[in-house]
Amino acid sequence: MSAVHAGERTLAQQLGDFAAGTRYEDLPDEVVESVKARVLDILGIAAAAAPLDTSRAARRWAADQGGTPSASAVGVPALLPASQAAFVNGVLAHSLDYDDTHLPSVLHPSASVIPAVLAAAQAAGKDGRDAIRAIAVGLEICVRLGMAGYDTEAKNSTFFEHGQHATSICGAMGAAAGVAALLGDGQLVTDALGVTASMASGIIESNRTGGTVKRIHCGWAAHAAVSAVELVRYGLTGPPTVLEGRFGFFQAWLQGRFNPAAITDGLGEQWQVPDIFFKPYPANHFTHAAVDAAAALRRAGIGPDDVESFTLGVPAPNLRTIGEPLAVKQQPETGYMAQFSGPYAVAAGLLGGGGLEVGLDDYTDELAKDATRRAIMAKVNVVPDDECTAIFPMQFPAVLTARLTDGRTVTEKVLTTRGGPQRPLGFEDLGAKFEDNARRTLAPEARDHLRETCRTLQDCTDLSILFTDLSAADAPASGTPTNLPTLERGNK
Structure with missing residues (x-):
């Protein structure tokens, strides 16, 4: 366990400094390109997942929650509160087990971070550069928290050994940092991490013996992230020692055994985002x-x-x-x-x-x-x-x-996994994956528009354009797809 001494910045405060202090202009080109590709990947996966029974259940549940509509969700004809839109989109993003993976932390960062940031950004009227920056920050923090729980001797994630789903646990934290970085300063990030830590959850027994509950994990993480930031903006606060504290995040999940250097070493200089593996196949x-x-x-x-x-x-x-x-x-x-x-x-x-x-x-x-x-x-x-x-x-x-x-x-x-740095998926590969996914619910012109918008996301001044060509209906059971939704257009 890492002790905090008087005058030192806690881990959460250091992450807050990083998140708030990172400008779009500070991002390496490979990080920007990686984020844009991941947005396209997640939206394509969500498009393909829209007709699932579990997706319909998530949409129905979210629609029943009420609140002030502000953001889009896959397959929902009306706008939802940002937290509910994040939930639905996160559920769909992870439902096909087609979302990206970071190694060796063995977690899926984008399916929580991207839905949370896009929902919050759309609700707040942010632009493409804002979203790219926030997503990059959220992914980086998610991965680093996951790596802090990687046991170098056992060569495995300690979260995983405990039956915990690091994807949703660390995903909630990374997503909250991304949303907070989008909307406020370092203190907002620190408090959001402090609040989100009491919401993060997920166990993975369904991997072994069945059940579809794992599909909601990233949705719940994205929901927790947006909700936590909203609560902090209403005045709630979190403990600054939420990560390394005696009763903090790592004590609760990992019995206090973690590597703080994995969180802070090279932060803002050595980016993990481009090394996250894309999935070529829709399976574990x-x-x-x-x-x-x-x-x-x-x-x-x-x-x-x-x-x-x-x-x-x-x-x-x-x-x-x-x-x-x-x-x-x-x-x-x-x-x-x-x-x-x-x-x-x-x-x-x-x-x-x-x-x-x-x-x-x-x-x-x-x-x-x-x-x-x-x-x-x-x-x-x-x-x-x-x-x-x-x-x-x-x-x-x-x-x-x-x-x-x-x-x-x-x-x-x-011995090497396709989709990672040693066997990367090129633009044509990712485009083929997106096409195979999105064709199930989107017409050709809608797919082309979405792909081009993501490719030039840094130039997008109104994120609702991502959703212009998408409707709120489920994919047809058979026949040629029409212009069916994944994400409904939202207002500011």
């Missing part, structure tokens, strides 16, 4: 290397009937998420459960699909129960692999060994 990130390895077998001419058995080697900490209980992972009942299944990732990669290798259409309830895929999954055993464990969590590697029916053994190693 732990499964991506398995998709790649199985796809490599497919490209080598190996099909399902050629394989007697598979052994999927993964980092030991990943096993409980994508390999246990094995019987459940071999027989997912829904597309959502398939997103957390190592055996299903092997089946999907071996058969091939849409998107950038596999896409949303490859993770349906019907395909989760498909006889061909079930037969492949029954052949897959998931085991800890020492080489993968040594690399984790800087990467999420996998080693797939196929024992063939002709007696041969073929092994594919995927």
Whole structure:
């Protein structure tokens, strides 16, 4: 635990100084470009998630809460209070498990930060540069708080070891810092962090055995962030030692074991934002290397009937998420459960699909129960692999060994994760991902307009233009998409 001495700035105060003191002009070009790409990515994911039953539930709940309308939410025809709009958009942004991931903190920063900042910015009449700056600040703080909980000896997130969802816990804090930086000074940021810490939450048991509650985690984080800033502006305050204090954030979540240097070292000079991994596949990130390895077998001419058995080697900490209980992972009942299944990732990669290798259409309830895929999954055993464990969590590697029916053994190693700095997704890749997502609910002209607006977001003087081409209806059940919503246009 880090003690605070008289005259020293607490961690929250230092984050407040950073957030308030960072101007748009201070942002490196790669940070600006990264933020714009992440806004496009999140909006495309939210567009694709709009028709989900859980999305409809989130919209209905938010609409029933009342309040003063001020911001847009996916699939809601009328404006909502900013906190409710942030909730809905955050739910949809995380619902498909397609949102970006930071390593080695193993959290998804954008799905909380971007919905919160966009809702607050729209409500306050801020412009594109304001939003980019606030999002960059929020993402950076989110990631650094997550890294403070990374155990270098165990090589794993301590949040994760405790069953805590760092994505929503740190996401709420980062989102609050971003919103506060958008609307006020360093003291507002410090107080907002102090208040948000009492709202941050999330446990991840649903990763193992099912349930859709995880889908609301980033929405709740974004809601908490906007609400906390609003409460501070009404006069509520938070403890300046909220992070390192005896009964503070890190004591509550991590029993006081954390690395304060991860929060402050190089703050404002060494940006983590560009290194956040984009997701090429709509599934838990732990499964991506398995998709790649199985796809490599497919490209080598190996099909399902050629394989007697598979052994999927993964980092030991990943096993409980994508390999246990094995019987459940071999027989997912829904597309959502398939997103957390190592055996299903092997089946999907071996058969091939849409998107950038596999896409949303490859993770349906019907395909989760498909006889061909079930037969492949029954052949897959998931085991800890020492080489993968040594690399984790800087990467999420996998080693797939196929024992063939002709007696041969073929092994594919995927030791670096696609979408990160070592295997980046280029503009065309991200554009293809956005197109595959947004085409489900948006007409071509709407997709083109949204993509261009995000590409030039720094020049946008009215953020409501992001939502001009979007309506409030759900995607059609079938047929050609019309100009359907994800985000409704809002006023100032």
